[in-house]
Amino acid sequence: MSDLPELWKKLSEGESKSLLKKHCTKEVYEKLKDKKSKLGGTLADCIRSGALNLNSGVGVYACDPEGYEVFKELLDPVIMDYHKVDKVEHPPCDFGPQDKLGFDPLDATGEFIVSTRVRVGRSHEGYPFPPVSTDEQRKDMENKTIAALNTLEGELKGKYYSLETMTPEENQQLIDDHFMFKNDDKMLGDAGGYNGWPKARGIFFNDNKTFLCWINEEDHLRFISMQKGGDVGEVYKRLVSAIKQLEKKLTFAYSKRHGYLTFCPTNLGTTLRASVHIKVPKLAKNEEVLNKICADNKLQPRGIHGEHTESVGGVYDISNKRRLGLTEYQAMQEMYNGIKEIIQAEKNAK
Numbered sequence: 001m002s003d004l005p006e007l008w009k010k011l012s013e014g015e016s017k018s019l020l021k022k023h024c025t026k027e028v029y030e031k032l033k034d035k036k037s038k039l040g041g042t043l044a045d046c047i048r049s050g051a052l053n054l055n056s057g058v059g060v061y062a063c064d065p066e067g068y069e070v071f072k073e074l075l076d077p078v079i080m081d082y083h084k085v086d087k088v089e090h091p092p093c094d095f096g097p098q099d100k101l102g103f104d105p106l107d108a109t110g111e112f113i114v115s116t117r118v119r120v121g122r123s124h125e126g127y128p129f130p131p132v133s134t135d136e137q138r139k140d141m142e143n144k145t146i147a148a149l150n151t152l153e154g155e156l157k158g159k160y161y162s163l164e165t166m167t168p169e170e171n172q173q174l175i176d177d178h179f180m181f182k183n184d185d186k187m188l189g190d191a192g193g194y195n196g197w198p199k200a201r202g203i204f205f206n207d208n209k210t211f212l213c214w215i216n217e218e219d220h221l222r223f224i225s226m227q228k229g230g231d232v233g234e235v236y237k238r239l240v241s242a243i244k245q246l247e248k249k250l251t252f253a254y255s256k257r258h259g260y261l262t263f264c265p266t267n268l269g270t271t272l273r274a275s276v277h278i279k280v281p282k283l284a285k286n287e288e289v290l291n292k293i294c295a296d297n298k299l300q301p302r303g304i305h306g307e308h309t310e311s312v313g314g315v316y317d318i319s320n321k322r323r324l325g326l327t328e329y330q331a332m333q334e335m336y337n338g339i340k341e342i343i344q345a346e347k348n349a350k
């Protein structure tokens with residue numbers, strides 16, 4: 001039996017400022033309530049988290065890649081509202097000219113930037129997202145991904161570490177070092193993100209821990225390139241090289257309108273988040289100024305232990321905010337130019 005009527009009752013009778021509440025009107029609900037995607041995804045799978053967590057900001061997830069079209073009367077307005085665009089459209093993938101990107105290392109003295117990280121999300125074509133996925137499907141995706149990752153050579157060559165066999169101490173150390181994901185997000189949990197945990201989950205990384213792949217966290221796949229310091233170009237190029245090699249072995253869910261498809265509609269498009277952990281003690285004393293520079297440059301500040309955490313010791317995680325409606329290269333340029341401005345503002349601050 002579907003829990004949809006109960007979820008709808010909670011949502012329609014409850015108070016919420018979420019995009020789900022705003023855009024899942026009675027009319028939209030009536031239109032979508034009996035629809036099903038080919039992989040079996042329903043409206044309940046898309047709204048469960050937001051209905052159970054009325055304090056959500058967005059509250060909507062896609063049940064599977066096709067869900068973006070099957071439930072578009074809900075998802076399109078949510079996407080447009082979140083990404084601040086008038087139309088759901090996205091340019092073709094463009095990583096930019098790898099031999100002349102124009103990303104000279106930021107902060108050559110190492111005074112401000114602690115580390116740089118660029119990640120993208122990918123989904124396997126033909127597989128559902130977490131609320132609809134079975135343990136077998138997750139295992140299948142894990143095996144497929146490991147086989148592809150094991151073909152990587154040179155700097156990217158590495159090893160897979162399963163969450164099922166890792167000790168709690170090893171897991172915690174990887175979390176503390178900012179490499180590993182955790183399962184403490186209630187909204188993601190209620191969306192089905194942790195179903196079957198820890199089965200078929202794990203992390204792949206090379207010896208230097210500069211290229212990593214998360215398997216079956218929020219997305220089927222997250223590819224991550226990171227290293228100490230501010231050499232944005234080197235970090236980005238490594239990621240692009242990994243993506244290009246892996247897309248020869250794996251097929252990713254993609255739509256012309258949305259770009260690369262991810263479980264959460266906020267990540268769609270480039271799916272790219274390029275961040276620095278940056279030490280700005282002077283700006284930290286006046287967060288209003290820092291927040292204004294971030295807003296003006298389309299950047300998002302976070303604490304250093306992930307989204308919704310606080311800054312520690314004047315160190316922030318600052319990244320590009322826009323992911324949809326621009327190319328990968330443009331998203332990187334927004335981050336690069338914005339961080340340059342933040343460093344200048346910190347130098348000028350009293």
Ligand SMILES: Nc1ncnc2c1ncn2[C@@H]1O[C@H](COP(=O)(O)OP(=O)(O)OP(=O)(O)O)[C@@H](O)[C@H]1O
Pocket residue numbers: 115116117119175177178179180218226273275276277302304305306307317
């Ligand atoms: N520039 C960076 N240097 C070192 N670690 C980083 C950097 N940016 C993010 N991290 C670490 O990556 C981990 C994951 O962060 P977080 O969950 O905020 O972002 P994400 O992986 O991009 O996913 P999402 O946006 O979906 O939350 C955290 O431990 C965070 O501290």
